[in-house]
Amino acid sequence: MNCQGGRRRCLQVFLLAALCCLSVTGSLVAAPAPVTVAVAANALAPLQRISAQFQRDTGIPVRLVAGSTGALYAQIRQGAPYDLFLAADTTTPARLEKQGLLVPGSRFVYARGQLVLWSRDPARVDAGGAVLSQGEGLRLAIAHPERAPYGAAALAVLEALGLRQAWEDRLVYGESVGKTWQFVASGNADLGFVAASQVQTTELGSRWPVPASLHPPLDQGAGLLTAAQDKAETRAFHRYLCAAEARAVFRTFGYLPGDCRAID
Numbered sequence: 274m275n276c277q278g279g280r281r282r283c284l285q286v287f288l289l290a291a292l293c294c295l296s297v298t299g300s301l302v303a304a305p306a307p308v309t310v311a312v313a314a315n316a317l318a319p320l321q322r323i324s325a326q327f328q329r330d331t332g333i334p335v336r337l338v339a340g341s342t343g344a345l346y347a348q349i350r351q352g353a354p355y356d357l358f359l360a361a362d363t364t365t366p367a368r369l370e371k372q373g374l375l376v377p378g379s380r381f382v383y384a385r386g387q388l389v390l391w392s393r394d395p396a397r398v399d400a401g402g403a404v405l406s407q408g409e410g411l412r413l414a415i416a417h418p419e420r421a422p423y424g425a426a427a428l429a430v431l432e433a434l435g436l437r438q439a440w441e442d443r444l445v446y447g448e449s450v451g452k453t454w455q456f457v458a459s460g461n462a463d464l465g466f467v468a469a470s471q472v473q474t475t476e477l478g479s480r481w482p483v484p485a486s487l488h489p490p491l492d493q494g495a496g497l498l499t500a501a502q503d504k505a506e507t508r509a510f511h512r513y514l515c516a517a518e519a520r521a522v523f524r525t526f527g528y529l530p531g532d533c534r535a536i537d
Contacts, residue, residue, distance in 0.1 A: 307334040308501075308510045309354060311345040313361035314451030315386060315423055315468035316493065319526040320359065323519045324510075331513075333506045341449035343420030349374060349498065356501035357511060359383060361450070362422040363494035370496065379497035382531030383514050384523045386491035388426050388483040391457060391472050392464035395479050402481040404464065405436055414445040414456040414465030423450040426488040427466035433487045469527030493531070 312320050317339040324335035338345070338353075342361045349355060349369060358375065360366050363382065369375040390405070392398045404411075416424030424446070431437040445462040447453035450471070457465040472480060495514060501507040513519055515533035523530050 305331070305333040306504060306506050307336050308356050308504075308507050309336045309338065310357045310359060310510070311338050311340070311349065311353070311355040312359040313342050313345070313493065314339045314421075314449035315361055315470055316359055316384065316528075317451065318470055318474075319384075319522050319528065322525075323514070323522050326518055326522070327510055327513050330518075331509060333509060335510060339449075339451060341416065341420040342422060343417075344448065354500070355498055356504060356507040357495065358498055359493065359495045359514075360422075361386065361491065361493050363492050366494040366496040369498075374499055375496040376499055376502045379502075379511065380494055381496075381515070381533050382492045383495045383533070384493045384528040384531050386423070386493055387469035387485070387527055387529070388423060388430070388488060388491065389467055389469045389472060389527075390464060390481040390483060391454075391467050391478055392480075393458055393460070393478040394463070395477075397464060398479040398481050400481060402483070404481075405431070405434060405440075408464070410443075411463040412443050412445050412461075413440050414447055414453045414462035416450040416453045416466075417446045417448060421447075421449050422491060423466065423468055424453075426491055429488040430466065430483055473525070473527035493528075 317337065320337055324337060328334055338355065342365050345358065346365050349358060358366060358369065366375055366380050370377060370380060390398055390402055398404050415427035418424035418428045428437065431440055445456050447456055450468050453465050454467045454471045456462040457467065469482065497507060497511050520530040
């Protein structure tokens with residue numbers, strides 16, 4: 274730039290350019306890295322609220338990827354770029370830790386889920402779940418038991434009641450408990466076993482909260498993936514899941530909060 278006869282003007286331009294560079298550089302340095310969370314479909318609704326609270330409190334954005342626990346496990350094994358894994362069980366995170374994909378000592382129970390038999394028909398499901406023994410001709414949706422812990426729990430309920438064979442030919446399988454809810458909500462199934470979190474905030478339809486004695490506990494485990502173990506933002510969200518604010522959200526959506534102690 275030729276500054277002869279216009280040194281003041283040149284200085285102003287130079288300072289303006291320098292300030293712009295500092296502003297851009299500062300924003301790039303200050304911008305926190307987003308946290309990508311693989312979350313079991315049943316826990317998506319509370320995680321949406323928790324992640325929004327976390328971003329408001331810290332400025333750190335959170336990206337949620339929902340699916341069945343089995344599908345997310347397969348994606349992690351194939352190198353999906355997730356930072357945290359929130360499963361619908363505790364065995365899948367444990368398996369990932371043994372495979373070197375989850376940070377040792379980072380696993381904990383973030384929530385205990387509750388199973389509900391639900392129909393969008395307000396008169397279909399009674400308070401004691403008797404429809405299961407009287408529902409001839411109805412279609413029952415459950416999550417795929419080999420991919421989703423809520424599906425395995427649903428089968429356990431049918432077996433405990435001696436009704437699995439009666440429903441065998443009328444089961445509609447969803448890839449996840451999220452898909453299972455969609456089958457019932459859309460009318461493609463007459464009723465289904467879903468997570469309490471999916472129907473907790475609505476009065477629509479009819480439901481039976483399934484006694485916990487009829488199926489294995491739905492303890493839901495979380496863990497930090499090894500690829501993100503040095504990422505401060507990820508560790509911050511990992512800790513936030515045990516904060517009082519997060520635990521209150523889980524209660525709102527029908528979960529029993531986990532004890533947040535590390536799982537051996």
